[in-house]
Amino acid sequence: MTMELKELITVGAVFSPGQVRPAWFMWRGRKYPVSEVAYTWESREGMARLMHFSVVSGPNVYAIAYNPVGSSWEMRGVEQDWRG
Amino acid sequence: MARVILHIDMNAFFASVEQVANPKLRGRPIVVVGSDHRTVITTASYEARAFGVKTGMTIPEAKKLCRDLILVIGDNRKYTTANARMLDVFYRYTPAVEVFSIDEAFLDVTGSMKLFGSGEEIARRIKDDIKREVGITCSVGVAPNKLLAKLASDMMKPDGLTVIAPGRVDEVMEDLPVGELCGIGPSLTGTLAAMGIKTCGELGRSSPSALRTRFGIIGERLRLMGLGVDESEVSPVDEEAEARSVGHSMTLRADTGDKEELSMHLLHLSEKVGRRMRRNGYLGNTVTLTLRYSDFRTFSQSMRFRKPVNDGMDVYLLAMKLLTPMRLAMKVRLIGVSVSGIIKDPMQVSLFEDDRKRAAVTSAMDDINDRYGEFTVTWGSLLARSRRKGVIAPAWRPDGSRRVEY
Numbered sequence: 414m415t416m417e418l419k420e421l422i423t424v425g426a427v428f429s430p431g432q433v434r435p436a437w438f439m440w441r442g443r444k445y446p447v448s449e450v451a452y453t454w455e456s457r458e459g460m461a462r463l464m465h466f467s468v469v470s471g472p473n474v475y476a477i478a479y480n481p482v483g484s485s486w487e488m489r490g491v492e493q494d495w496r497g
Numbered sequence: 498m499a500r501v502i503l504h505i506d507m508n509a510f511f512a513s514v515e516q517v518a519n520p521k522l523r524g525r526p527i528v529v530v531g532s533d534h535r536t537v538i539t540t541a542s543y544e545a546r547a548f549g550v551k552t553g554m555t556i557p558e559a560k561k562l563c564r565d566l567i568l569v570i571g572d573n574r575k576y577t578t579a580n581a582r583m584l585d586v587f588y589r590y591t592p593a594v595e596v597f598s599i600d601e602a603f604l605d606v607t608g609s610m611k612l613f614g615s616g617e618e619i620a621r622r623i624k625d626d627i628k629r630e631v632g633i634t635c636s637v638g639v640a641p642n643k644l645l646a647k648l649a650s651d652m653m654k655p656d657g658l659t660v661i662a663p664g665r666v667d668e669v670m671e672d673l674p675v676g677e678l679c680g681i682g683p684s685l686t687g688t689l690a691a692m693g694i695k696t697c698g699e700l701g702r703s704s705p706s707a708l709r710t711r712f713g714i715i716g717e718r719l720r721l722m723g724l725g726v727d728e729s730e731v732s733p734v735d736e737e738a739e740a741r742s743v744g745h746s747m748t749l750r751a752d753t754g755d756k757e758e759l760s761m762h763l764l765h766l767s768e769k770v771g772r773r774m775r776r777n778g779y780l781g782n783t784v785t786l787t788l789r790y791s792d793f794r795t796f797s798q799s800m801r802f803r804k805p806v807n808d809g810m811d812v813y814l815l816a817m818k819l820l821t822p823m824r825l826a827m828k829v830r831l832i833g834v835s836v837s838g839i840i841k842d843p844m845q846v847s848l849f850e851d852d853r854k855r856a857a858v859t860s861a862m863d864d865i866n867d868r869y870g871e872f873t874v875t876w877g878s879l880l881a882r883s884r885r886k887g888v889i890a891p892a893w894r895p896d897g898s899r900r901v902e903y
Contacts, residue, residue, distance in 0.1 A: 415570075452518035452632070454578035459869035465574070467518040474519050492519060 416491045424477065424486040435466055438477060440488050445470040465489065499663050501616035502731060503604040504638040504646035505623065507583070508655035510600035512542035514579050515569045517632040526550070527567040528559060536748045539571055543655055576600075579631050586626045590619050595731045603643050605731035617660050624658065641666070644727035647679045666725040671698035678722055689719075697723045743779065744835025745769045752791040752828035759820060759832055764813045765879055766834045771809025772871070774836060775863060778844075780805035781836035784812055786819040789831035798823075805840055808859055812836055 423439040437446045449469040456463045461482040468475050476490035507513065511529040516522045526545035528538045538559055541550040548563035559566055580599050587594045590613055593605035606619050613619045620637040627635055634656040638649025641663045648669075649659040661669055675697055676686040692711065694700050700723025708716030721727070745766045753759065763786075774781060782805040789795040798819045806812065816834045847853050865874045872879065 449520065451520055452514070452575065454518075454572075454575045456574040457870075459867065459873065469520060474521060492521060 418488050418490055420488045422477065422486050422488045424479070426479070433464060433479060435468055435477060438468075438470075438475070438486070438488075440475075445475070498607065499641045500605060500607045501610065502640055502643055502646040503606055503616060503620055503623070504597075504640075504643065504650040505583075505587070505602050505604065505620075505635050506637075506647075506650045506654075507579075507600035507627075507633060507635045509540050509542050509546070510579070510633070511540040511571055511576055512545070512569075513633040514575050514631075515571075516542060518575055519569075522567065522569065525567055526563050526565060527569050528556075529569050529571045530556065531571065531748060579633070582631045583627060586623055586630060589626070590623060592733065593731045594733055603646065603731045617658070620658050620660075624656075642725075642727040643729055643731065644679065644722060645669075645725050648673075648677065651677070670701065670723065670725045671696065673697040675700055675723070680722070681719075694723075697725070699723070701725075740777070740779065740839055742785075742835045742837035742839065743770055743774050743777075743781065744785070744833060745773075746787060746831055746833025748831045749829065752830050754825050754828045756820065756825075759829060760817060761878055762832050763816050763820065763834060764809075764876060766832065767813035767816060768809035768872075768875065768879070770812050770834060770836055771807055771859075772863070772866070774807040774839075775842075775859075778842045779839050780807050780842045781840070782806075782838035783836065784815040784819070785835045785837065786816045787831075787833035787835070788823075788825075788829050790825075790827045791830050792827065793830070795831070799837075801838070805838065807836075807842060808855070 420440070424435050425437045426433055426435045434450060435447050437444055439445075447468045447470055450466055451469060451474065452467040454465045456465060458480075461480050464479045464481075466477050466479070468477060474492040475488065478487045478489050479485075480487070512527055515527060515529060516525075522542075524544060525542070526548060527542045528545055528550060529540045530536050530538060538550065538552055538554045538556070540552055541559070545559070545563055545566060548566075550559045550562050550566065556568065576599060580596075583602070584594065584596070587602060587604055591604050591606050591609045593608075595603040597603055604623075606613070606616055609619060610616065613622065616639040620639050624635060624637060627633065636650045636654045636657040636659075638646040638652070638659050638661070640646040640649050640661040645661045645666065649661045650657070652659045673696060674686075675681050675689050675694065676683065678697065681689075688711070689695070689700065692703075692707070694703055701720060703720055703723065705717055705720055708720050710716070712719060747762060747766065749758075749762065782802045783799050784802070785797050785799040787795065787797040800815055800819055802811070802815060812834060847856065862874050866872065
């Protein structure tokens with residue numbers, strides 16, 4: 414089941430020309446390495462163009478979003494316990 | 498020189514994108530549905546289709562066929578992003594791209610073959626590019642016109658590539674059931690069958706006068722379709738006709754006969770219609786209210802304004818004039834509002850101060866909502882309404898008035 418969230422998080426990401434790639438994120442006091450960026454998509458919230466990432470860490474899939482206005486990252490959703 | 502047209506159709510588009518975005522869904526039977534479980538199935542993955550699950554089924558119908566079916570609430574932003582990436586790929590090969598729907602497009606590659614090779618080679622390159630860059634598969638039809646290209650892409654799914662060469666058209670059409678052609682639906686198929694016409698070969702050999710007598714001006718067009726002839730051009734996005742109407746609808750979380758609740762949804766939908774009309778510089782003079790009862794019976798009523806408008810409140814007030822006197826026969830499942838009689842807004846300033854003040858308020862609200870997001874400033878009566886994701890309309894386009902931000 415997907416749990417929808419909206420929590421500010423800290424993310425370590427590689428910014429290269431035309432591309433942003435999250436490498437790890439800190440959420441609720443724990444650091445999660447990103448093993449796969451499965452998909453990226455965009456949305457608009459007012460003037461801000463948000464970049465969304467579906468990332469895999471351990472057994473879970475997380476949806477995180479980057480807002481270039483203010484350079485903030487948010488945890489938007491978690492899909493847990495899907496293996497087995 | 499014969500034209501070379503490609504029709505590209507993404508396979509189970511929404512479901513495929515969800516499977517790319519979430520590795521847990523890969524290889525599993527999933528369906529994409531609207532924001533709650535009352536809407537019908539928008540798309541089924543091929544794994545779900547193997548159980549007989551189809552687009553348009555209700556969730557209980559689908560669950561009966563596949564107990565382990567996974568329901569995924571659609572996220573239109575993922576699909577519009579995938580669509581933008583698809584278009585980037587198409588434009589590498591030709592500027593003549595007609596977006597037919599969010600997951601289908603026609604490409605005229607006649608002028609691109611010197612650069613990229615034959616139609617079939619271009620089709621292969623596009624399939625590879627989309628697989629690599631979007632992560633999903635598509636079926637491509639290559640043919641001398643749009644009608645046949647669409648027919649060809651339908652012939653092999655998923656991940657197909659079918660070429661109908663000009664010399665093979667007669668052979669392909671001869672025994673093909675007329676209902677296989679895009680534009681000939683079940684009703685028309687039935688009417689043609691009653692005339693003794695079941696295959697495209699028979700349709701092509703039919704008497705033009707008999708078809709004209711039965712179908713009027715489209716009779717000759719039908720005969721040409723039977724012959725596999727289609728002269729229509731691939732119309733790039735920027736050449737598309739202006740919208741004829743602007744509308745929004747929603748399936749309710751639970752059926753209701755409460756007019757106060759319906760009124761709140763109507764205000765929300767009217768505001769969305771007004772925003773889209775102003776963004777595209779339109780005015781309209783006719784409001785249509787559509788209701789669908791819980792038994793899926795659907796009906797619409799329309800009313801005209803004295804002068805064209807594009808303010809959501811005007812749209813709402815007229816729609817309420819339609820709703821208020823209605824005696825609802827049963828609870829309502831879906832509500833929709835649209836504005837037609839569209840003209841371009843001449844941006845004329847009103848002579849009356851009240852109108853000018855209201856236009857200024859609307860403009861200020863638009864500025865704030867442009868900056869901070871839709872419905873940041875809105876009517877107090879909408880505050881209780883939670884944000885919901887909508888189901889993307891088949892008419893969605895990457896640009897123009899059919900583009901809707903989700």
